[in-house]
Amino acid sequence: MGPRHPAVRRLRDLLRDPSARQREQAFVVEGPRAVAAALDRGVALQTVYLGPYAGSAFSALRARVVAGGIDVATLKEGVLERVGSTVTPQPVLAVASIAAPPDDVLARDGLVVVGIELSDPGNLGTILRSAEAAGAAAIVLGPGSVDAYNPKVVRASAGAIFGVAVLEASVKGWSAVEALEALGELGRQRLGADAAGATPYHAVDFRRPTAVVVGNEAHGLGTELDAHLDGRVAIPMAGPAESINVAMAATVLCFESARQRAAPGRP
Numbered sequence: 001m002g003p004r005h006p007a008v009r010r011l012r013d014l015l016r017d018p019s020a021r022q023r024e025q026a027f028v029v030e031g032p033r034a035v036a037a038a039l040d041r042g043v044a045l046q047t048v049y050l051g052p053y054a055g056s057a058f059s060a061l062r063a064r065v066v067a068g069g070i071d072v073a074t075l076k077e078g079v080l081e082r083v084g085s086t087v088t089p090q091p092v093l094a095v096a097s098i099a100a101p102p103d104d105v106l107a108r109d110g111l112v113v114v115g116i117e118l119s120d121p122g123n124l125g126t127i128l129r130s131a132e133a134a135g136a137a138a139i140v141l142g143p144g145s146v147d148a149y150n151p152k153v154v155r156a157s158a159g160a161i162f163g164v165a166v167l168e169a170s171v172k173g174w175s176a177v178e179a180l181e182a183l184g185e186l187g188r189q190r191l192g193a194d195a196a197g198a199t200p201y202h203a204v205d206f207r208r209p210t211a212v213v214v215g216n217e218a219h220g221l222g223t224e225l226d227a228h229l230d231g232r233v234a235i236p237m238a239g240p241a242e243s244i245n246v247a248m249a250a251t252v253l254c255f256e257s258a259r260q261r262a263a264p265g266r267p
Contacts, residue, residue, distance in 0.1 A: 001049075002076045008083060011049065011093065015085045018147045022171075025098045027149035031090035032058050037159025039064055043096055047071045051080050051091035058092055070094075085151040098149060101138065101165040107186050110137030111206065111257040113250055114183070114190075116176050116225070117144040117216040124148065125156020126247035127214075132160040134254035135261075140183075140211075141168045142176040180228040183211045191233040192221045193253065195243040198232035206257040214250050 001008055013020040014028045021027050026046065029035055038045055048065045050058065050072065065072055080089035106112060113131050118124050124146055131139055141148055148166045169179040180190055188209045192198075204210075213229065215221035220243075235244065235252050243249075 001073050001079065003079050003082050007047070007049075007073065008075070008079055011095070012083045014095065015083065015151050018150070021098070021147065021149050026095055027098060027154065028085075028151060029094040029096050030084065030086070030092075030151060030155060032061055032092040034155065034159055035092050035094045036061055036064070038094065038096060038162050039068065041159065041162040043162050044068070045070050046095040046097060047073060049073050049075050049093040049095075051075055051089075052077045053091070061092065096162075099162075099165075101167045105138045105165045105167060106140070106183060106188075108137040110135055110261075111254060112136065112138050112140060112183060112188065112211040113254065114140045114142065114179065114211050114213040115145050116142040116213060116221060118214070118246065119144075119146055120217055120246075121146050121150050121152035122156045123217060123245065123247040125153045125158070125160075127250045128153070128157040128160040128164055128166075130247070130251035130254045132163040134251075134258040136164060136254055136257070138165040138167055140179055141166065141170075142179055143170045143174075176225065177228050180211075180213070180225065184228070184230075189230045190228065191231050192225065192229045193246075193249050194221065194232040194234050195237075196234060198234035200236050201233050201253055201256050204231075204233050204256075206260040210257065212250070212253045212257075214246050217246050 011028060014026060029038055035048060048070055062072060113127060113136055128139060146153060148168060154161050183190055188211045190211045190213060191204065192213045213221060235249055
């Protein structure tokens, strides 16, 4: 399959153009480990693409793909370098459908993590990994956040993009305020992550239905959302440290929620 083949052009568009991903409701998964992670989670991939020398090296993965009834195509030499989104392209690519989150996802048991104007793909990918590992119910991305299906986010999520529901507020036509109001109407306490001047995370009752709201890497959560929050939660720090990375903060809060919910008799 050469560089001018319509399927190859589609791969390139899905990797580079967020509007193409939205239009087709599909995205690209790069690398054998990520493709295997999708299969582990029962994802029905549309097509798997192998580089010209990948067949023997990934025979076990190919066998899994074929056994799952998924189409396999081989790319000609040099195509990966034109299509891939990394300097050293992975020899295995796949196209996956963007799964629509269940209608009741925000009412489901478990923590909801809300991202407001998250801009770093690596941070969002890490948040996805932590949310899945901690058993969170969903991720809500406010307008202005990085596309959840950006190739860098997908790589950083290490398969978690398939394991936790993602609701992009912009797709529903919600502003950040409307997303928080929807969560409040479902009875969730909405807690903004704050570096200081807030309730320590270990003093929060995460056994209640809760949404944790994390803000932009550079300026955090603005005060304009205060009227739509039920409080702020902080992670106390020793010494002169002012704050920690937003993905690390979300990780701490996800696992504190999981800890409390696993032992409901102990706050």
